[in-house]
Amino acid sequence: MNSGAQAAAMNFLNEVADEFPSAISFAAGRPTDRFFGRLNGAALLDAVARYERHARISCTQSKHGPNLLQYGRTAGIIGELVIEQLASDEGVHATPDRVIMTSGCQEALALCLPALCPDKRDVALTCNPTYIGFTCAAQAGGASVVALSNKVVSIADAIERAVRELRRIRRRPRALYLIPNFDNPTGRLLDERQRKDILDICRRERIVVLEDDAYGMFQYDGEPVASMSALDQSGCVIHLSTFSKTVAPAVRVGTLVLPESLFGDQDARKSLWKELVQRKSFITVNTSQITQAIVGGLLLQENRSLKEWIRPAVNWYRTNRDVMLDHLKRVFAPISTRTWWNRPAGGFFLVMKVPFRFDADSVTDCATKHGVVVMPMSFFAFDKSQDHRIRLAFTCVDPEQIRIGIEALGDFVASRMGKWGNCRQQATVV
Amino acid sequence: MNSGAQAAAMNFLNEVADEFPSAISFAAGRPTDRFFGRLNGAALLDAVARYERHARISCTQSKHGPNLLQYGRTAGIIGELVIEQLASDEGVHATPDRVIMTSGCQEALALCLPALCPDKRDVALTCNPTYIGFTCAAQAGGASVVALSNKVVSIADAIERAVRELRRIRRRPRALYLIPNFDNPTGRLLDERQRKDILDICRRERIVVLEDDAYGMFQYDGEPVASMSALDQSGCVIHLSTFSKTVAPAVRVGTLVLPESLFGDQDARKSLWKELVQRKSFITVNTSQITQAIVGGLLLQENRSLKEWIRPAVNWYRTNRDVMLDHLKRVFAPISTRTWWNRPAGGFFLVMKVPFRFDADSVTDCATKHGVVVMPMSFFAFDKSQDHRIRLAFTCVDPEQIRIGIEALGDFVASRMGKWGNCRQQATVV
Numbered sequence: 055m056n057s058g059a060q061a062a063a064m065n066f067l068n069e070v071a072d073e074f075p076s077a078i079s080f081a082a083g084r085p086t087d088r089f090f091g092r093l094n095g096a097a098l099l100d101a102v103a104r105y106e107r108h109a110r111i112s113c114t115q116s117k118h119g120p121n122l123l124q125y126g127r128t129a130g131i132i133g134e135l136v137i138e139q140l141a142s143d144e145g146v147h148a149t150p151d152r153v154i155m156t157s158g159c160q161e162a163l164a165l166c167l168p169a170l171c172p173d174k175r176d177v178a179l180t181c182n183p184t185y186i187g188f189t190c191a192a193q194a195g196g197a198s199v200v201a202l203s204n205k206v207v208s209i210a211d212a213i214e215r216a217v218r219e220l221r222r223i224r225r226r227p228r229a230l231y232l233i234p235n236f237d238n239p240t241g242r243l244l245d246e247r248q249r250k251d252i253l254d255i256c257r258r259e260r261i262v263v264l265e266d267d268a269y270g271m272f273q274y275d276g277e278p279v280a281s282m283s284a285l286d287q288s289g290c291v292i293h294l295s296t297f298s299k300t301v302a303p304a305v306r307v308g309t310l311v312l313p314e315s316l317f318g319d320q321d322a323r324k325s326l327w328k329e330l331v332q333r334k335s336f337i338t339v340n341t342s343q344i345t346q347a348i349v350g351g352l353l354l355q356e357n358r359s360l361k362e363w364i365r366p367a368v369n370w371y372r373t374n375r376d377v378m379l380d381h382l383k384r385v386f387a388p389i390s391t392r393t394w395w396n397r398p399a400g401g402f403f404l405v406m407k408v409p410f411r412f413d414a415d416s417v418t419d420c421a422t423k424h425g426v427v428v429m430p431m432s433f434f435a436f437d438k439s440q441d442h443r444i445r446l447a448f449t450c451v452d453p454e455q456i457r458i459g460i461e462a463l464g465d466f467v468a469s470r471m472g473k474w475g476n477c478r479q480q481a482t483v484v
Numbered sequence: 485m486n487s488g489a490q491a492a493a494m495n496f497l498n499e500v501a502d503e504f505p506s507a508i509s510f511a512a513g514r515p516t517d518r519f520f521g522r523l524n525g526a527a528l529l530d531a532v533a534r535y536e537r538h539a540r541i542s543c544t545q546s547k548h549g550p551n552l553l554q555y556g557r558t559a560g561i562i563g564e565l566v567i568e569q570l571a572s573d574e575g576v577h578a579t580p581d582r583v584i585m586t587s588g589c590q591e592a593l594a595l596c597l598p599a600l601c602p603d604k605r606d607v608a609l610t611c612n613p614t615y616i617g618f619t620c621a622a623q624a625g626g627a628s629v630v631a632l633s634n635k636v637v638s639i640a641d642a643i644e645r646a647v648r649e650l651r652r653i654r655r656r657p658r659a660l661y662l663i664p665n666f667d668n669p670t671g672r673l674l675d676e677r678q679r680k681d682i683l684d685i686c687r688r689e690r691i692v693v694l695e696d697d698a699y700g701m702f703q704y705d706g707e708p709v710a711s712m713s714a715l716d717q718s719g720c721v722i723h724l725s726t727f728s729k730t731v732a733p734a735v736r737v738g739t740l741v742l743p744e745s746l747f748g749d750q751d752a753r754k755s756l757w758k759e760l761v762q763r764k765s766f767i768t769v770n771t772s773q774i775t776q777a778i779v780g781g782l783l784l785q786e787n788r789s790l791k792e793w794i795r796p797a798v799n800w801y802r803t804n805r806d807v808m809l810d811h812l813k814r815v816f817a818p819i820s821t822r823t824w825w826n827r828p829a830g831g832f833f834l835v836m837k838v839p840f841r842f843d844a845d846s847v848t849d850c851a852t853k854h855g856v857v858v859m860p861m862s863f864f865a866f867d868k869s870q871d872h873r874i875r876l877a878f879t880c881v882d883p884e885q886i887r888i889g890i891e892a893l894g895d896f897v898a899s900r901m902g903k904w905g906n907c908r909q910q911a912t913v914v
Contacts, residue, residue, distance in 0.1 A: 087554065191767070304774045339590045
């Protein structure tokens with residue numbers, strides 16, 4: 055994946071819905087609008103007012119509490135509330151001096167990557183495929199990315215192999231980007247054993263794990279697995295999270311939590327925190343105090359946990375996932391041996407394999423002729439291994455749209471295949 | 485100024501007020517809180533609702549208008565309104581395909597600098613002293629900065645000399661950062677002749693001018709001078725502005741306007757726009773649609789001009805400037821030959837020369853012992869030329885604080901000087 059392709063894909067991800075406004079979109083990893091009514095104007099105002107009252111009483115910054123309309127603390131103003139939420143909802147424990155509020159999780163990546171990989175020989179590792187926002191942030195920050203082999207059984211083994219190979223050519227693996235909970239784009243959930251193995255090798259090789267936990271709270275089956283940050287004993291995990299999926303993307307508020315020490319060195323963590331805060335002041339000065347107050351006020355209203363707040367969305371997404379799985383099974387039954395999809399236990403996406411190369415032209419074709427937009431997995435990949443796969447987001451559609459969309463996808467796949475195509479077309483006529 | 489010093493100074497700038505909460509601050513270039521009451525909760529809500537109604541009627545993006553709580557267009561959603569405001573208030577003319585809404589003006593700098601200076605040999609020019617946010621953005625974006633000589637009579641001549649010298653060592657000057665209206669930190673206003681001369685040399689040498697126009701609307705005397713962007717005939721000016729001073733810093737909304745063509749090449753401008761939008765998606769994805777809607781709603785309410793909106797602030801700042809000038813004259817009369825200050829026709833700052841080196845320790849001393857915080861000009865400088873100068877912001881204080889603060893500054897200066905110190909102390913006792 056070259057940088058031009060990355061950039062094009064990132065743009066595509068962000069604006070694909072606008073490009074085909076009348077098509078059903080399984081493309082963008084957006085939260086549903088369905089429950090945004092709870093954040094109407096009056097509710098936003100309530101949240102800001104609630105946070106203001108709280109800040110006046112508890113603020114240690116000044117006698118009058120922060121003036122929300124002014125410039126503000128670079129590291130943010132709602133860190134203490136977010137710490138309580140992270141502890142309650144994600145089992146992530148932090149202290150205020152380890153937290154930075156960012157302008158979305160994307161800014162957190164843009165801050166961390168150049169800080170962790172300052173030298174030309176430094177390398178950030180990631181899975182293949184991976185979230186494209188990571189590769190783009192690395193590109194913007196001048197950090198080199200190396201993808202782990204997806205042919206090795208475990209990620210820990212892939213890291214070990216990569217470290218060996220990189221050492222040989224005098225490169226230094228310094229960071230590992232990972233979405234352990236319901237990975238974007240694969241939907242994969244890493245179990246505790248896998249997480250511990252990864253932490254082991256990262257501790258030994260002094261690789262900092264950037265744990266992107268955008269989806270951890272959206273689990274539909276089974277038990278939650280402890281976060282990498284909670285399992286981290288040696289100080290190698292930076293925990294990244296966002297309120298884009300739980301509250302609303304438009305708040306543009308994310309959180310970065312450093313470990314208590316960096317590989318046992320508390321001073322190193324303190325310097326890193328300082329450096330990240332400085333970098334943030336160079337890029338965005340500080341995150342809007344208005345939108346921080348919206349998040350802060352909501353956290354106060356919800357008693358420092360978003361579990362109840364997101365429950366309707368979690369239920370909706372679970373239903374959508376099941377509806378999508380049902381329709382996939384029904385529509386693609388005639389070619390079940392030539393297609394494949396996973397059943398993610400959470401998150402926003404599932405992955406489907408189709409019997410042909412699904413590229414950017416296929417997206418346009420499928421959108422314009424069949425009215426459904428999907429994401430080619432090749433957009434997230436470093437090689438051709440994902441060329442026959444697509445990512446299907448089930449969060450920003452309703453069950454009826456899923457039915458129509460999967461039918462339409464079936465039509466498109468049929469149109470690309472000779473025989474099954476014909477038999478399917480007859481079947482739908484009958 | 486090394487990068488560590490830059491970073492420390494930037495941090496100091498952002499957080500100095502919190503460090504000495506009980507001191508009177510002439511340090512931070514903040515707008516006054518005095519008129520923020522007009523943006524109380526209900527007003528914010530009104531603005532968002534007004535923008536939403538407008539967007540539903542006029543939005544070309546989708547049938548329903550934008551969903552403000554979602555992710556959104558990377559280049560922003562209020563470009564068309566901002567264009568009307570820029571035309572009316574600043575004489576800057578643009579089309580929507582040349583505008584990018586940014587997360588404050590700082591992000592605009594962070595986007596432009598690596599885009600304009602991609603090569604190691606590329607150089608961004610700036611005045612000495614200059615706004616530290618520029619040097620920090622350049623540092624974050626990996627762009628080299630070269631300061632123009634402040635010993636040459638005109639900036640245009642200084643550019644010509646710098647170009648010659650840089651060419652000799654095979655470096656390429658690609659950008660010039662400039663605050664033509666009431667410069668931060670010097671308060672200087674460039675006249676039309678100076679602007680045209682700078683544009684001439686920049687056109688000839690193909691140097692892009694980054695015109696930072698944060699203060700243009702805050703003029704207290706005389707006639708406004710046409711912006712560099714309005715005077716630009718050849719396509720060499722990128723116009724940067726911010727709503728931090730006119731509306732409120734907490735909206736974190738700025739605007740970047742590209743010229744119609746880049747040195748006559750419209751395709752080059754289109755590619756640059758695309759590149760900047762992509763870079764933005766790598767760093768912050770998009771600027772909060774909530775805070776964009778606040779700005780958009782206010783622009784609608786104010787009929788696409790902020791002139792009336794800021795009039796109370798402009799009057800307040802003018803009075804403050806005059807009060808500060810009066811007190812400076814009174815307090816420093818005994819050493820009028822050893823001090824000096826300018827009388828800016830607008831903006832947030834004036835510069836004062838004192839008879840000793842005013843460094844970071846002096847700031848702490850002056851703040852803790854005399855209760856007043858000022859900014860050493862050395863924080864903005866590339867050499868020792870500013871070591872005896874301080875920057876005094878008169879926007880975020882009231883006349884009584886100015887009186888007390890300038891008196892206190894007088895005491896501090898006196899304490900640093902033998903003879904006048906004694907005579908002054910006697911004078912105040914009498």
